[in-house]
Structures are given as C-alpha cells and as structure tokens.
Amino acid sequence: MTDAVNPPTSPSGYAPPTPDAAAALSIRGLYKSFGQKRAVDGISLDVPAGSFYGLVGPNGAGKTTTLSMATGLLRPDAGMVTVHGIDVWQHPLAAKAQIGVLADNARLFDRLTGEQLVVYAGLLSGMDRPTAVSRTKDLLQLLDLQDAAGTLVVDYSAGMTKKIALACAMVHAPRLLVLDEPFESVDPVSAANIRDILGGFVRGGGTVIVSSHVMDLVQRMCDHVAVITNGHVVASGTVDEVRGGADLEDRFVELVGGRRVQEGPEWLQHS
Amino acid sequence: MVAALVRLRLLVLRNSLKRSVGQLVAVIIGALYGLFVLGLIVVGLFALNLAPVDLVRTIVVLAGSVLTLGWAILPLFFSVEQTLDAPHLAVYPIPLNKLLTGLLISGVVAVPGAITMIASVFTFGSWLRMPGIAVLALLCGIAGATLCVMLSRAVTSAAAGLASGRRFREAAGILIFIPLVLLGPIIAATASSLRQSADVLPSLAEAMSWTPLGAIWAIPSQVALGDPLGAVLRALIGAATIAVVFVVWRWGLARSLVTPVHAAAKVRAQGKLGLFARLPATPAGAIAARCLIYWFRDPRYLRQLVIVPAMPVLFWFYSSLTHSAALFLVSGPLVGFLLGVTLIADVSFDSTAFVLHMSKAVPGRADRWGRASAVLTFGLPAVIAVTLITVGITHQWAALPGLLGLAIGLLFGGLAVCSVTSAVLVYPAPAPGDNPFKTRPGANTALLGSTFISWGVLALVTAPEIVLLILALATGNVLFGWIGLVVGVVLAPITLAIGVRVGGGILDRRGPQLLVQLQKDA
Numbered sequence: 001m002t003d004a005v006n007p008p009t010s011p012s013g014y015a016p017p018t019p020d021a022a023a024a025l026s027i028r029g030l031y032k033s034f035g036q037k038r039a040v041d042g043i044s045l046d047v048p049a050g051s052f053y054g055l056v057g058p059n060g061a062g063k064t065t066t067l068s069m070a071t072g073l074l075r076p077d078a079g080m081v082t083v084h085g086i087d088v089w090q091h092p093l094a095a096k097a098q099i100g101v102l103a104d105n106a107r108l109f110d111r112l113t114g115e116q117l118v119v120y121a122g123l124l125s126g127m128d129r130p131t132a133v134s135r136t137k138d139l140l141q142l143l144d145l146q147d148a149a150g151t152l153v154v155d156y157s158a159g160m161t162k163k164i165a166l167a168c169a170m171v172h173a174p175r176l177l178v179l180d181e182p183f184e185s186v187d188p189v190s191a192a193n194i195r196d197i198l199g200g201f202v203r204g205g206g207t208v209i210v211s212s213h214v215m216d217l218v219q220r221m222c223d224h225v226a227v228i229t230n231g232h233v234v235a236s237g238t239v240d241e242v243r244g245g246a247d248l249e250d251r252f253v254e255l256v257g258g259r260r261v262q263e264g265p266e267w268l269q270h271s
Numbered sequence: 272m273v274a275a276l277v278r279l280r281l282l283v284l285r286n287s288l289k290r291s292v293g294q295l296v297a298v299i300i301g302a303l304y305g306l307f308v309l310g311l312i313v314v315g316l317f318a319l320n321l322a323p324v325d326l327v328r329t330i331v332v333l334a335g336s337v338l339t340l341g342w343a344i345l346p347l348f349f350s351v352e353q354t355l356d357a358p359h360l361a362v363y364p365i366p367l368n369k370l371l372t373g374l375l376i377s378g379v380v381a382v383p384g385a386i387t388m389i390a391s392v393f394t395f396g397s398w399l400r401m402p403g404i405a406v407l408a409l410l411c412g413i414a415g416a417t418l419c420v421m422l423s424r425a426v427t428s429a430a431a432g433l434a435s436g437r438r439f440r441e442a443a444g445i446l447i448f449i450p451l452v453l454l455g456p457i458i459a460a461t462a463s464s465l466r467q468s469a470d471v472l473p474s475l476a477e478a479m480s481w482t483p484l485g486a487i488w489a490i491p492s493q494v495a496l497g498d499p500l501g502a503v504l505r506a507l508i509g510a511a512t513i514a515v516v517f518v519v520w521r522w523g524l525a526r527s528l529v530t531p532v533h534a535a536a537k538v539r540a541q542g543k544l545g546l547f548a549r550l551p552a553t554p555a556g557a558i559a560a561r562c563l564i565y566w567f568r569d570p571r572y573l574r575q576l577v578i579v580p581a582m583p584v585l586f587w588f589y590s591s592l593t594h595s596a597a598l599f600l601v602s603g604p605l606v607g608f609l610l611g612v613t614l615i616a617d618v619s620f621d622s623t624a625f626v627l628h629m630s631k632a633v634p635g636r637a638d639r640w641g642r643a644s645a646v647l648t649f650g651l652p653a654v655i656a657v658t659l660i661t662v663g664i665t666h667q668w669a670a671l672p673g674l675l676g677l678a679i680g681l682l683f684g685g686l687a688v689c690s691v692t693s694a695v696l697v698y699p700a701p702a703p704g705d706n707p708f709k710t711r712p713g714a715n716t717a718l719l720g721s722t723f724i725s726w727g728v729l730a731l732v733t734a735p736e737i738v739l740l741i742l743a744l745a746t747g748n749v750l751f752g753w754i755g756l757v758v759g760v761v762l763a764p765i766t767l768a769i770g771v772r773v774g775g776g777i778l779d780r781r782g783p784q785l786l787v788q789l790q791k792d793a
C-alpha cells in the first residue's frame with residue numbers, strides 16, 4: 001500500500017479525511033510549528049495493525065515531534081490521530097492505555113531501582129500490585145536485567161537505561177509500541193535481543209513503530225517504512241515498495257537528498 | 272589559544288541568555304543588584320580616605336581574608352562553571368600552561384571574578400592621600416583577586432578526584448549544608464563575642480596579615496605604617512601562596528585531564544520493592560511511594576528536609592539572644608509553611624521524567640494527591656512534633672492549640688496551593704543529579720511571581736487560623752486557640768481536597784504544555 005501524502009494546503013481550511021479505524025495508528029493532516037519553524041508540515045500516515053513500522057528521516061525531520069503528537073504527549077496545531085480507532089486527543093486516557101511509549105532523550109525517575117521503576121510504571125497504568133510485580137519480573141528477565149534489578153537506574157549504563165525504559169513502555173501490555181530511537185547507544189548484543197523481543201511482540205499481534213537513523217537495521221527488521229524529511233512524508237509503504245529493488249539506504253539518500261560526493265579539502269588528504 | 276578560551280566563555284554566557292527572555296531579564300536584575308553592591312563597596316573604599324590608617328588596615332585585611340576564604344570554600348558547594356571544566360577541554364590539544372592562563376583569565380571575566388577584581392583594584396581608592404601607596408594597593412588588589420580565582424580553581428580541581436563518587440558528592444553536599452543553615456547563629460555568636468572586646472579586630476587583622484589569606488591585602492597598609500620590612504615579609508608570604516596554589520592547581524588540572532570523573536555502581540539482586548510494596552497499589556499510592564523515596568534519597572529534596580530540624584534550632588538561638596520566646600514559638604507554623612510550599616518545585620524536579628506520568632495517562636488528581644500525601648506522611652508528624660517541642664521548652668502551653676491549628680493549616684494549605692501552581696508553571700530547577708545548590712539563570716526571578724501569588728493565596732486560605740491565633744495571644748483567652756485548632760483541623764483537608772481537584776483538572780488539560788516547558792528547561 002502506498003499512501004497519498006503531502007496535502008499541500010495550510011492548517012487553516014484544510015479538513016483532513018477521516019482516519020482509518022482499522023489501522024493501529026492513523027494520522028491525518030498533522031501540523032506543528034515551533035515559533036517560525038514548521039516542525040511537522042501536514043503528515044498523514046497509516047500504520048497497519050500487526051506491522052513492524054520503521055520511521056526514518058534525517059536529524060530534525062520531525063520524527064520525534066510526530067511521534068510525540070501521535071502518543072498524546074505534544075498537542076498538535078492541527079490534525080487527527082487515532083490509535084485502533086480511538087482519537088488520541090479526544091480520549092487521551094483510553095488511547096494511552098493502548099500505547100507504550102519510549103521517548104527519546106527523556107529522563108527516567110532514576111533514583112529508583114530498575115525493579116521499582118518498572119513496578120512504578122505498572123502501578124501508574126492502574127494495574128494491581130501482584131500483576132505489576134510479576135510482569136516486572138518477566139520483563140527484567142526478558143531484557144536480561146535481573147542482575148541489575150536492585151541497582152539504582154542512575155547507575156545504569158546507557159544501554160541498560162534504554163532497556164529499562166523499554167520495560168516501562170511494555171509493562172501495561174499495550175497493543176502499539178512507539179519507540180523513539182530505541183537502539184541508540186545500545187550494544188549490538190542487546191540490540192539483537194531487543195529486536196527479537198519486538199519481533200515476538202509483532203508476531204503476538206502487536207504493532208511496533210520505531211524511529212531510527214540506521215537504515216540497515218530498519219531494512220532487516222521492519223516490514224513497513226515511512227521516510228520523513230522537513231516535516232513531510234516523502235515515501236511510505238512496505239519496505240520492498242519503498243526501496244523499489246534498491247538498497248534502502250541508497251533510496252533514502254535519493255529521497256532526502258543532501259548527499260555530496262567529494263573527497264574533502266586537500267589538507268585532509270594524507271596520502 | 273588563551274583568547275579563544277576567554278571568548279568561548281563569554282560566548283557561552285551570551286548564548287545561554289539568548290535562550291529565553293525571562294532568563295535575560297533575571298540576569299539583568301541580578302547584574303544591577305551586583306553593580307549596586309559593588310558601587311557601595313567602591314564608595315566605601317573611597318570614604319576610607321578619611322579614616323586613620325589603622326582602621327583602613329583592619330577593614331581591608333579582614334575583608335580581603337574573608338573574600339579569599341570564600342573563594343576557596345564556595346566552589347565546593349556551588350558549581351561555579353561547567354563550560355570550561357577539564358572534561359570538556361580534554362579532547363583538544365591545548366598546552367597545559369596556555370590552558371591554565373586561559374582558565375584564569377576566563378575566571379576573571381566571569382561575573383563573580385569581575386566583581387572581585389574590580390572591588391580589589393579599587394582598594395587603591397583608600398590611599399589617595401599617599402599616591403605611592405595607592406599604586407602599590409592597585410597592584411596588590413590585582414594579585415589578591417588573581418589569587419582568589421586561582422584558589423577556587425585549585426580547590427575545584429583538587430577536590431574533583433576526592434568527590435567523584437556520586438554518593439560521596441551527594442552526602443557531602445547535604446552535610447555541608449547544615450553548618451551553612453546555622454551560619455547566622457555562628458556569625459552572631461562570633462560577632463557578639465567580638466563586640467564585647469572591640470579591640471580584638473585590629474589584633475585579628477594583624478594575625479590574619481601573617482596568614483596566606485590576608486598577607487597580600489596587608490602589604491600597602493604595612494608600608495603606610497612605616498614598616499617596609501613587614502611589607503616585604505608579607506609580600507613573600509603572598510608570593511609563596513600564589514606559587515603553591517598555582518602548583519596545586521596545575522597538578523589537579525593535569526590529573527583531571529586524564530582521569531575523568533566516573534562513579535562506581537553496586538549491583539544488587541532484585542526483590543526489594545521498598546515503599547512500593549507498602550503503600551496502596553494505586554497510581555496515587557505509587558506516586559506517593561516514589562516521592563517519598565525521592566524525599567529521602569535525592570539531595571535536592573533532602574536539602575529542603577534539613578530545614579525541619581534546623582529551623583527550630585535557628586529560632587531557639589535567636590530567641591535566646593533576644594530573650595523572647597515569640598520567635599521560637601513560630602517554628603511549628605513555619606516548618607508547616609516551608610514543607611507545604613516545597614511542593615511548588617515538584618514537577619520541575621521531575622524534569623522530563625514526568626513524561627512517564629503523561630504516557631501512562633495518570634489522572635491529574637492522582638498525580639496531585641500522590642505528591643501531596645507523600646509530604647503529609649512525614650510533614651504532619653514533623654509539624655506536630657516541632658510545635659509540641661517548642662511549646663514544651665518555653666512552657667507556653669496556652670498557645671499550643673492555636674499554634675497547632677495554624678501549623679496544620681499552613682501545611683495543608685501550602686500543599687493545596689502548590690498543587691495548583693505546580694500544575695500551571697514549571698521553572699528551570701537543578702536537574703536530577705545536579706548540585707542541589709545550583710541555581711539556573713533566571714530560575715529565581717521566574718519563580719518569584721508565582722511564589723508571591725502562592726503565598727498570598729495561602730495567607731487568605733489560612734486567614735481564619737491566623738486571626739484566631741492572634742486573638743488568642745492578644746486576649747489571653749485560650750478558647751480562641753481551641754477554636755483555631757478546630758478550624759485548622761477541619762479546614763485543612765477541605766482546602767487540600769479543593770487544591771488537588773483544581774490542580775488535577777489543570778494538569779489534565781495542560782500536561783502537554785508543561786512537558787514542552789520541561790523539555791526546554793532540561
């Protein structure tokens with residue numbers, strides 16, 4: 001499936017078509033400006049239920065802003081977002097119960113131990129204590145963090161911190177996982193383990209959206225992909241559709257532009 | 272290279288101001304205040320022309336010694352500057368000596384350094400009657416201020432190795448805070464003993480002039496008093512001090528360039544849920560548990576907690592000075608007030624970790640109630656205990672009911688008001704893990720308006736208890752006190768319930784805006 005994207009109109013007077021209630025996440029005509037800068041300039045996107053969806057784009061393309069608005073953390077200037085048919089901004093409580101979020105660059109309550117933090121996240125979602133405790137145990141085991149369960153999160157390494165944040169995102173058994181840069185500063189072994197876990201989550205009927213810079217990872221891991229640049233979606237669909245026989249990275253560079261073929265200034269040449 | 276470092280320092284200062292108008296306004300107000308104080312100092316130094324040489328000597332030597340001591344001690348508590356610290360510069364191939372010079376000059380052009388330098392240089396102003404001495408004072412002023420800046424650098428770099436562990440750093444920060452709180456009584460005690468023998472000051476100055484702290488400041492007056500040999504000896508002491516400090520600093524800096532700070536972590540097994548296993552398993556209960564853990568584990572909260580025992584001690588001291596129990600008796604309500612209004616910083620302290628509450632769709636009311644009840648669990652017993660103890664010590668049992676009513680009213684009222692204000696406004700607070708004493712530029716001014724509004728509303732909310740306590744004390748009729756207690760106990764929970772409800776509603780609506788602001792401040 002290839003979406004018609006880029007409505008060229010401005011927020012005013014543009015009535016977005018109704019979102020697709022069958023999709024895990026459906027975005028229509030999303031806009032957000034920060035001062036003069038249009039961070040998200042009319043994004044529409046459908047993430048099919050049960051897909052492993054990659055969101056790729058250069059730095060500052062609007063990935064994080066889009067995901068923040070899609071998960072009810074940042075109020076859009078205009079546009080609609082539904083999660084499994086629930087309007088995120090009309091019914092935030094019901095929608096957020098369906099979503100697990102791993103926010104990029106957000107702090108954690110790092111004076112708690114890893115175990116306490118995940119239990120805390122569970123209790124915040126309204127589950128009872130035995131459930132929260134047993135799910136925490138499962139997640140810590142799944143993420144290979146049992147040995148560090150009693151350590152304060154502030155003393156964790158970067159990779160461990162990502163993993164514990166992932167556990168917090170998954171503890172309330174969401175149907176949709178939205179992960180912003182989940183593989184940043186994660187070592188290759190942990191990354192592979194996380195990939196397996198996410199793969200299992202998708203096979204179990206869940207939907208995963210990851211944003212990433214690493215094309216190779218997206219190509220191997222995801223079945224769908226959307227390319228965002230300058231607040232627009234420039235391509236979306238299954239990975240095979242988007243890359244059109246080429247390598248995803250080459251196709252990405254071709255879509256986004258900005259690649260310069262040159263060898264650098266003369267003073268940088270040492271041979 | 273040196274110039275580049277200095278420019279970098281100024282550029283960072285300018286750019287950090289550009290980030291927000293509020294910060295800029297706050298810094299301008301702070302700068303005006305600093306200039307005002309500096310102006311007073313300079314005028315005072317010129318006025319000393321009219322004073323006898325002995326007096327000038329006493330003042331300059333003692334003030335100079337205190338200034339130097341301050342520069343040596345304060346960097347341990349306040350992170351002076353992060354821009355040009357060793358870890359940031361370690362990757363560049365800068366020769367050590369150029370780095371030292373650059374850091375020294377950039378220290379002098381930063382605000383505290385510049386103020387110190389200007390004030391020190393203007394010590395020449397006291398010697399207009401003797402031009403030769405004035406030139407000497409000018410040179411000594413430059414040397415003295417330079418020593419100040421070098422001293423702070425040396426102390427920071429030498430201490431960096433000692434205090435690299437997180438736990439050590441945090442514990443030290445709080446332990447050192449206690450004498451700081453009690454600094455008032457300590458100074459007052461010293462001052463009152465000095466007042467009894469006013470002639471101690473000149474001899475103290477004489478003694479200080481032989482120490483590394485005061486030697487440089489004593490050189491001009493020693494010459495003016497006709498003692499060139501004494502001046503030379505003190506100049507030698509001063510030069511030796513500068514040399515030693517420089518060597519220590521050079522050693523500390525060279526070491527910190529190759530041994531970056533890192534903390535060792537203990538790894539423990541799972542199974543210890545702590546408070547999460549004991550408090551109710553609801554969102555509000557979980558938040559209360561989390562807040563309580565933070566209150567007793569995070570230095571930023573601990574700092575506020577230290578006030579509870581420190582405040583009665585402080586007031587006990589002052590009332591023993593004035594022989595009036597009134598001030599001491601206020602301790603209970605004051606502790607209630609201080610604990611209540613601490614909640615204003617709660618969301619700001621969370622920083623972007625608050626995103627967890629947002630993404631788990633925690634109802635605003637549960638968020639507010641959890642935070643407030645955490646303070647209540649230890650705040651209410653503390654307030655009652657402090658009130659009982661202060662009344663017990665002074666034997667003013669008649670005042671007890673009214674005081675208790677007001678103390679409880681202030682605690683609950685403060686929590687109620689701040690449940691609303693902290694949902695409306697967050698401000699640049701020290702980030703988790705930062706030095707709890709660090710103030711971010713503009714934070715104070717940004718907080719000022721909302722703090723005053725909160726206090727005003729709090730005064731209105733607790734007006735019945737205040738009026739009844741005053742009536743009880745003025746008429747001596749205990750009945751008013753008892754009515755005050757009843758009113759306090761009845762009104763307090765109602766106020767808090769309203770505050771939690773209103774604050775929760777606002778948080779539900781404004782959560783995303785709050786998060787944007789927190790991300791900006793982070």
